[in-house]
Amino acid sequence: MTSSGADTNFSNEQMLGFYRDMLRIRRVEEQLGKDSLAGNLPGAVHLYIGQEAVGVGICSQLRDDDWIASNHRGHGHFLAKGGDTKLLVAEVYGRKTGICRGHGGSMHVADFSKGIIGANGIVGAGISITTGAAWAAQLDGNGAVGVAFFGDGAANQGVLCEALNVSTLWKLPVIFVCENNGFSEFSPYSTVTSGSIADRAKPYGAAHETIDGNDLIEVWQCAARAIRRARDGKGPTLIEARTYRHSGHVVGEHTFLSGTYRSEEEVEQKKAGDPIPAFAKRILEAGQASQADLDRIDAEITAEVAEAVAFAEESPYPDPADQGAGYMFA
């Protein structure tokens, strides 16, 4: 089923908030992509560019005590759930001031104080962890939910079926969000995936929706239904949000891949569906803000990113004499 476009009226302020949150992710990712290509980052970086409407559309209606888990492409989810830009950038830079003090890096940014269980380097790992956090929320009876973000690649891990089974059986307050961006690393969807991902919920009797993941309002409305279902004790929802990965699997992949797995034409054509300009157009056409308002937000975000980069660059690396042994065991 697809969303029915329930009549949701957002205030001008809310609309600009969504725009700001998406743009923050975009500008941070552009910066980190540039830094990575320039060789300024220690590890691999997987960009979320093109998928911002999914993370923002969902996380913008979560509470601090709701849990999210993410994947290797996790900067966007971290920021959308309220993670700090400076702490994120410093972490990716490998600095002592990073959110994980340089022990996790790009693929592992987490802030438990904000319900961000974290990005994860193991494809599909967040699915089971979120299911467990949702069980805890159910035991607490506080109405909190868990949201697992993963890609179409992770949908092919058996753990999704295991999690759909047990979460439906136990009526766990969990939402599985598959951001179908068209690629499992370097393999196009059709070469590694059969059928539709949302359909995988059917045999378990779990709620499921397929939506346009580039349309923030559609994402928001679908998430609102799923969150309501979860908070009401009616169990899980599997959301397949169709989107597109503008960047490669990993920044700099052209330097080591022997060939290509998608055409320039395809990328250009898909980029036309970019969620951010589409959302800007929507705001302007509805008269909810002026171009000057949007430009001002862009300038503010650009300054925020510059400040985060300066913070990271000025921060020391962790001291090799202190290997964080105290972090192994509590």
Add this chain to the structure above:
Amino acid sequence: MAKKRMIQAINETLDSEMAKDPKIVLFGEDVEISLFGDTVGLKDKHGAHRVRNMPISETVMSGMAVGAAAAGYKVVCHMMFGNFMYTGFDSIANQASKLRYMTAGQISLPIVYMSVFGGGRSAAAQHSDAMHPMFMNLGGIKVALPATPADAAGLLRASIHDPNPVVFLQAAGRGGESGEVPDGEVIFELGKAATVHDGDDVTMVAIGAMVRPALRAAKRLAEDGIGVDLIDPRTMVPLDTEAILSSVRRTGRLVVVDEARDLCSAASHVAAVCADQCFEALKAPIKRVTVPDLAMPYSPPLEKALLPNEGSISATVRDLLGKPAGVEA
């Protein structure tokens, strides 16, 4: 003191801890009816929401333990047979053992992954591994191996209290064995070894289920005037290296008995630590009594021949001391 079976000691410990702390939850394969008897009756006492059967889905199960622990619960995840932990290994090896470190100590993960392990019951290779060395190498997981009902009670209570992930491995087929368990809430510090037999000629470290045949051998050898200082490390992570080293410095000899396959066994680690740290005290080569690098067979005579036993342990000690059986000590 009271005589109790190992499963009874485990059951009573889970019961008393769950009664005290509503944040403890127990879930896993058939924990309601309880295949081994260690979790029987707990659902009725503590409620269906805290004692839950899981589908046979080890991958999601081990990860749910991580998520529930991250969200504030003390989780006991019963994975039935240790070999099934291989199926659910990702969340143990990549998540439970690493998330605290990777997030610079933002969280602690109080999880007890429990199962039976080891051979001796014709369960064949896929139900009989001794996988504790693999867990030892993960780094962020404590590894508890109770040898007796008292160990089981004391180590399980400490494991539940511990803020870190612990793999608690009870010897398969030993659940029905009886032993004296101290009265009250017995608790054994993780990382503290027990000396279960005193002697001056050779130090013997026996791990988990191997303590029993090692103790029998020590008693028999004592009759022949050979003094075995038998140490039960109780946990391999953390390992009480001081207890082992100080004994070896006194006896000058070391035999390590381990149910793991020889290659990268826990015995190999104990041997390496002693070779490194008290080489000058050694009067003889360090000997390991382990399982050959074979899969555990089904047929009883085949299986029996592979597992360390009183005979093979005694023979190793006698060879080391140059005192073969039947010769006056």
